[in-house]
Amino acid sequence: MTEAFRDRIDIALTVNGEAVEAxxxxxxxxxxxxxxxxxxxxxxxxCEHGVCGACTIHVDxxxxxxxxxxxxxxxxxxxxxxxxxxxxxxxxxxxxxFVARNALQCGYCTPGMLASAMDLLEQGGIxxxxxxxxxxxxxxxxxxxxxxxxxxxxxxxxxxxxxxTA
Amino acid sequence: MxxxxxxxxxxxxxxxxxxxxxxxxxxxxxxxxxxxxxxxxNMRLSTGDMLVDISxxxxxxxxxxxxxxxxxxxxxxxxxxxTDPLIAEHAPLLTQAAGxxxxxxxxxxxxxxxxxAHADPAAEFPACVLALGGMIHVQGPDGTRDIPAEDFxxxxxxxxxxxGVILTAITLPLAEASEKHLLRETARRSGDYALAxxxxxxxAAGHRLSAFSVGPRPLLALAAMERLDAxxxxxxxxxLRAEIDPTGDTQASxxxxxxxxxxxxxxxxxxxxxxxx
Numbered sequence: 001m002t003e004a005f006r007d008r009i010d011i012a013l014t015v016n017g018e019a020v021e022a023x024x025x026x027x028x029x030x031x032x033x034x035x036x037x038x039x040x041x042x043x044x045x046x047c048e049h050g051v052c053g054a055c056t057i058h059v060d061x062x063x064x065x066x067x068x069x070x071x072x073x074x075x076x077x078x079x080x081x082x083x084x085x086x087x088x089x090x091x092x093x094x095x096x097x098f099v100a101r102n103a104l105q106c107g108y109c110t111p112g113m114l115a116s117a118m119d120l121l122e123q124g125g126i127x128x129x130x131x132x133x134x135x136x137x138x139x140x141x142x143x144x145x146x147x148x149x150x151x152x153x154x155x156x157x158x159x160x161x162x163x164x165t166a
Numbered sequence: 167m168x169x170x171x172x173x174x175x176x177x178x179x180x181x182x183x184x185x186x187x188x189x190x191x192x193x194x195x196x197x198x199x200x201x202x203x204x205x206x207x208n209m210r211l212s213t214g215d216m217l218v219d220i221s222x223x224x225x226x227x228x229x230x231x232x233x234x235x236x237x238x239x240x241x242x243x244x245x246x247x248x249t250d251p252l253i254a255e256h257a258p259l260l261t262q263a264a265g266x267x268x269x270x271x272x273x274x275x276x277x278x279x280x281x282x283a284h285a286d287p288a289a290e291f292p293a294c295v296l297a298l299g300g301m302i303h304v305q306g307p308d309g310t311r312d313i314p315a316e317d318f319x320x321x322x323x324x325x326x327x328x329x330g331v332i333l334t335a336i337t338l339p340l341a342e343a344s345e346k347h348l349l350r351e352t353a354r355r356s357g358d359y360a361l362a363x364x365x366x367x368x369x370a371a372g373h374r375l376s377a378f379s380v381g382p383r384p385l386l387a388l389a390a391m392e393r394l395d396a397x398x399x400x401x402x403x404x405x406l407r408a409e410i411d412p413t414g415d416t417q418a419s420x421x422x423x424x425x426x427x428x429x430x431x432x433x434x435x436x437x438x439x440x441x442x443x
Contacts, residue, residue: 004186005173005216026174026217029204048167049205050272062245062274068204069275070197072174073219116271137356138269 009072015040016084024071031055033071034081042082042111046140053139056112057081063119082111091118093159097152105143112139117153126157169207172214176222180305180332183220187330188307190216196332197221198241201268201276202284226279226334229253235301235337240279245270247278256340259298259347259365263290266349269357279333282318285325285383288359290349292319293378296386297365300338306331319383345369346438350430351379354417361418362426366434375402375431380410380423390431399435403428 012021015038024033029048034040034057046054048067055066058080085091091114097103104110113136120127120135127135132153133146141149172193177183187194195215197203206212220226226241229252236256238247247253248264260278267273267281267290281291282302295302295315302313307330318326327333341347351363360379367374373394375387387409393402412423436442 004175005190006175007171007173009174026171027169027207029169029208032168048208050201050268053269053271056271063271064275065201065271067208068201068272070169070171070174070200070204070217072176073197073200073221075176119270134356135270138271 009075011072011075013074013077013079015079016081016087022071026070026072028071029067030057030059030069030071030074030079031066033074034066034079037071040081040083042086043115044108044111046108046112051140052109053112053116054109056115056139058085058115058118063116082114085114085118094118094121094152094156097156097159098149101148101152101155103144103148103152104141109139109141109143113141113149117149117156120153121157121160124161126154126161129154132157167208167210169204170210170213171207172216174217174219176219179223180220180225180334183218183223183332184305184307184330186216186218187332190218192329194218194330196283198280199243199275199277200280201272202280202286220332221277231256231340232337234340236340237335237337238278239335240282240333241277242279244268244273244276244278244281248273257294257298257338257347258341259294259349259367260291262347262349263294263365266290266351266353266360266363267357278336282336283325283327283333285319285323286359287322287381287383288363288379289384290351290360290363290365290378293363293365293376293384294349295336295338296384297367297374297376298338299374300336302333303335303337304331305334310334316386322382324383342369348434348438350434352426352430359417362412362423362430364427364430364434366431366438368438375406377406377410377427380412380427382411385410394435399432402435403431406431 031045043057044054046052050068057066193216197217197219227239230237244264254261300315346368348366351360353360363378365376378384390402390406412420414420
């Protein structure tokens with residue numbers, strides 16, 4: 001049965017709403033596939049072992065680590081990166097809040113922060129700051145000290161719930 | 167760094183996966199959620215693996231109650247365990263544990279079968295299954311086998327799973343009405359591996375206590391359990407500290423982990439009995 005193992009695998013998936021077909025090496029992880037093969041550099045490659053969160057993308061409606069998923073596993077999947085999320089406008093308010101609150105400096109962690117925060121915001125309600133902090137605990141930021149990021153997410157949650165008074 | 171796999175094949179069912187493993191010349195490696203395996207591959211801790219991707223095998227997923235036991239398919243993800251109503255009712259220890267495992271994005275892909283087969287001594291689920299007295303179900307070329315959790319965890323990253331065999335499910339006894347489950351751990355940051363952790367189960371028949379991150383494998387703390395059954399919490403703390411075998415690293419010294427395990431037990435018992443520690 002060894003002939004069933006392949007070192008290059010054909011995959012068909014949708015990325016940011018567009019159909020994509022590709023032949024990928026068995027070792028290729030999703031982030032290198034998106035960045036190097038498709039030229040989608042929105043999601044960043046950081047630690048490549050699941051610790052930093054810079055590579056967070058959405059696969060089949062859930063936030064996942066792009067470095068801990070092989071491209072070969074994405075056959076049939078629906079993948080969204082920051083490019084698609086930006087174009088579709090679903091996180092426009094969150095992106096505006098990041099700018100308004102100065103919730104980024106170098107910007108390396110920002111795509112992952114947005115992808116993770118989007119998950120939490122989609123659950124609805126107004127999460128308290130501890131919940132936001134916990135949800136973003138898998139996303140490292142070495143610039144901001146996190147407070148402005150928490151402010152931004154909290155502000156958007158309140159605004160979406162229609163309770164923003166500021 | 168970049169992974170260096172030997173090959174990849176997507177299994178359509180368990181038999182197909184077993185055939186693939188049998189044909190992999192000893193290099194076969196089961197890929198489920200990949201949250202530990204792909205990290206290890208990226209760091210080149212594991213190279214040349216012939217990956218057998220079992221993640222699409224629907225039979226290996228889901229939570230049911232069968233013959234008065236809770237059955238959890240190997241591919242059930244941490245995020246599903248965190249919110250599953252059957253698990254919350256019949257094995258709330260796992261619900262508590264899931265919240266401690268890494269971060270949301272990792273819980274969305276990591277699987278309970280993968281966590282058990284990987285057998286990281288710092289992982290929560292192996293210790294939970296041990297404390298609950300669970301059974302681990304495996305399937306290989308020679309058929310199926312049921313391995314009690316007590317016999318499953320052998321050493322660091324080492325289990326009773328033989329080459330070419332797949333972990334298919336775990337089953338657990340249903341929690342009694344008055345049963346209490348408590349998982350307590352201390353980590354430096356949320357989502358980090360615990361410096362020390364405990365799973366405590368109080369049943370009508372007595373206490374069950376397991377410890378993780380304090381030795382080469384999760385430990386069922388038999389001497390401490392005997393002391394807890396006798397109502398001797400102070401004695402149980404001493405027994406637990408004598409039973410565990412922590413090592414020191416950059417996160418914490420062995421002495422600190424040993425101390426911490428006792429503190430966690432004191433606090434856990436205070437919570438269960440409602441009396442201040």
